[in-house]
Amino acid sequence: MTSFPERVFSGVQPTGNLHLGNYLGAITRFVAMQESHDCIYCVVDMHAITVWQDPNDLRQSTREVTAAFLAAGIDPVRHIVFNQSQVSAHAELAWVFNCVARMGWLNRMTQFKEKAGKDRENASTGLFVYPNLMAADILAYRATHVPVGEDQKQHLELARDIAQKFNNDYADRIAELGFGDAFFPLPEPLIAGPATRVMSLRDGSKKMSKSDPSDYSRINLTDDADAIAQKFRKARTDPEPLPSEIAGLAARPEADNLVGIYAALAGTSKEEVLRTFGGAQFSSFKPALSDLAVEKLAPVAAEMRRLTADPAHIDAVLADGAERAAALAEPVMNGVKDVVGFLRTRRGGLPG
Known part of the structure; x- marks a missing residue:
């Protein structure tokens, strides 16, 4: 069985207004x-x-x-931080995967249905094949693990299906070239922590999102202490006190969300939060949650402001990361071309 060195890949979309959900669901886990x-x-x-x-x-x-x-503390020297469009292997491999993935697989993707809505005919083809590009993002580096939220789990399962189909379709060629019994690993999800899916402060059944028309639905990473306190104070809850045991959160989505946020910020469990606050009214729990959020987020917000004031430094980090990422992806992409049968006049690739 071909073995692959462990490597983590993950990405965040640059769609503005980073919020607490991005921070707890992704960035802190990256760190x-x-x-x-x-x-x-x-x-x-x-x-x-x-x-x-x-x-x-x-x-x-x-x-x-x-x-x-x-x-937040990611080290761009020890690890790689870059923006996707600077490394052409993502687009190249995505096209190959467009030809490996099946229409039926993509038609089952629930996120496309949600984002396209009722007007699917006007959705971009890019939105439809988005999961193939996500698979390319991961497999261009032969990544073995991907930290994902529950809403991305289906896309990672598709990436595994694409990798498996590529390995099966080209099994003889892969073996002939000396790559063993598999060219790509089947990446595993990393889903952990008490708040991997942070919900809206106005509706515990909906994910926290920048697209929500109410700014009170989310805590933005750039919010100051007063804004954070006000948003948590106005966060939707029910009239009952917090339960003493986690089972008591089952039918209380808003309470469950706030307890999960506290647990994630404090680096503890929901059970431990309820041991401390069980029986308390939200009027006493919300101020404690606000104070904790300010304590954790204020230094991050301040450092973000300092860094964004120096775009040349950020661009230099991305350029260095892109160069290092491309160096990893190029031999993988060359191997894909050899496996598929593309003619290459320039040599160099994964050792066979």
Whole structure:
């Protein structure tokens, strides 16, 4: 069985207004994983244009996400931080995967149905084949693990299906070239933590999102202490006190969300939060949650402001990361071309 060295890949879309959901669901986990894994973190600007983006806003948002990575503690020297569009292997491999993936697979993707809505005929083809590009993002580096939220799990399962089909379709050629019994690994999801899916402060059944028309639905990473306190104070809850056991959160989505946010910010479990606050009214829990959020987010927001004021530094980080990412992806892409049967006049690729 072909073995692959462990490598983590993940990305964040540069669509502006980074919020607490992005921070807890992705960025803090990126920081933790860099202590135990070889990590590649990507600002996926090619994914962003599956829906129309103002070019100036896209550039600014790309730098803002990069600043958030750095401000939260991601080390761009020990690991790789770059933006997707600077490495051509993503687009090249996505085309190959467009020819491997099946229409039926893509038609089952629930996120496309949600984003396209009732007017599917006017959705971009990019939005439809988005999961193939996501598979290319991961497999261009032969990544073995991907930190994903529940809403991206289906896309990762598709990436595994694409990798498996490529390995099966070209099994003889892969063996002939000396790559063993598989060219691509089947990437595994990394889903952990008490708040991997942070919900709206106004509706516990909906994910926290920048597209929500109410700014009170989310905590933006750039919110000051007063804004954070006000938003948590106005967060929707029910009249009952917090339960003492986690089972008591089952039919209370807003309460469950706030307890999960506290647990994630404090680096503890929901059970431990309820041991401390069980029986308390929200009038006493919300101020404690606000104070904790300010304590954790204020330094990140301050560092983000400092970094975004120096775009040349951010651009230099991305350029260095892109160069290093391309060096990893090029031999993989060359191997794909050899497997598929593309003629290459320039040599160099994965050892066979």
